[in-house]
Amino acid sequence: MIRSIEEINAKIKAGKVVVATAEEVIGLVADKGVGAAARQVDVVTTGTFGPMCSSGAYFNIGQSTPKIKCGGGKVTFNGVPVYAGWAAADLYLGCTAMPDDDPRNAVYPGLFKYGGAHVIEELISGKKVRLEAKTYGTDCYPRKEYSVELGLADFNSAVLFNPRNAYQLYNVAVNLSQRTIYTYMGVLKPRMGNANYSTAGALSPLLNDPRQRTLGLGTRIFLGGGEGYVVWPGTQHVASPARDERDLPLSPSATLAVMGDLKAMSPRFLRAASLAGYGASLGVGLGIPIPIIDEQVMAHAAVRDQDITMPIIDYSEAYPLGRSGNLGRVSMADLMSGQIEVEGKKVPTGGLASRHRAREVALELKTRISEGRFLLTRPVAPLPGAELAEGLV
């Protein structure tokens, strides 16, 4: 072990911590070697920004007079249905939820201009939204209908709670069919007219700690412009994926469930997205600090775009029908060049995740740590399949 979390936090408080982003550290490791870089840098910051559909927020509303029991009733925010199957005043708004009267894909491809994600973005942008509740009366909650305009400050609590974020690696999507298709990987032109990818590559949180040796349940993270925590493995988390010689998974594997105070978040890092023909989604900015506690952590954090390879998947048939196999692998560096070659054909590439904004996340997290505003945490427990580095157990 080179240093402990406690030593890093002492340096942060003393204003002496050395922080580099996951991009900046690549050159340092190439120049000085892993050992010297690991001794020099205390923390490496990562970042990603992209549509993450398994996102949403729960809210607790102040009670009306007389009181109302939302639980078991029907509630909407600006016409978007929220889940009310909890106690009297707790509500969950999923980012993909759509108003009942939205045509969705009945008019194909649907535009999905206003869904749960848009409500969330409006709230953190300082706008008020209209809550409408219809429910049954009880002796202790006699009110049956309630309509009120609420701003973010009016909620007792507003918490972003995302069951699956920060996918470690993702497919590259192409379309082998004869017609344009509309997917969560964007608009895919026929006959491999384009190839879309969605990862922050060398900046991606879970690709910089591919075996999750430094992060786990309880890890404090940058989330949506505020702070959040890893609270659980994300849904569909793959504990033991096949890996290459750099420990990078060969297919989408680790995921994180995260939460944080929505009231501290900003529309710069939490943005409503409307994926044509697919649905509403939430663009989430998420960054994880990696404490450099040993050389292996640094070796992993120095991962480069040319090291990261992803499977190319046909989203017209293979993906929807659940067929295994792919059209080969391609590196992040190739994808970022703007063109790849698939089965002899040159295909232009486009992103879903924003490398530009991912960099902003990593730099913002670096600033917060350097200025003593963000302290690192010791994970409470490892993610399934992970083994925490010695010194963090």
Added chain:
Amino acid sequence: MVKKKLVLSFPPRLIQEPVTYHLIRDYDLQVNIMRATVKPRERGRMVVELKGEKENLDRALAYMDEQGVQVDTMVQEMRYYPDRCVHCTACTAVCPTGALSVEPTTRETLFDASHCIICEACIPTCAYAAIESQF
């Protein structure tokens, strides 16, 4: 030989006037129509690339001016909103002319209206409504 990309707007009264025919026959221009909308009783719009001798091109522009055809050199119908753009770059893969491109170092999405032919392929690819067409 010179080449010019232009946006031509025809007032409704000119719908009967075969402007393109005259451009080709009288001014010996190659007319490459990239995008056009012509509807009865409405203003017609055409995005064209004109290629020919400079002198002929200048005379053709004077002819169109005389006829009342509004000629714009720059696409103004596509509105790019940099504040809404998150620079995901999805649009750049479907843009046929390179009007939308990625700055290789900053990874920002750039829009160069002088290369845009208003094909509108980018519009459904933008999840953040950062680009709109008023064609």
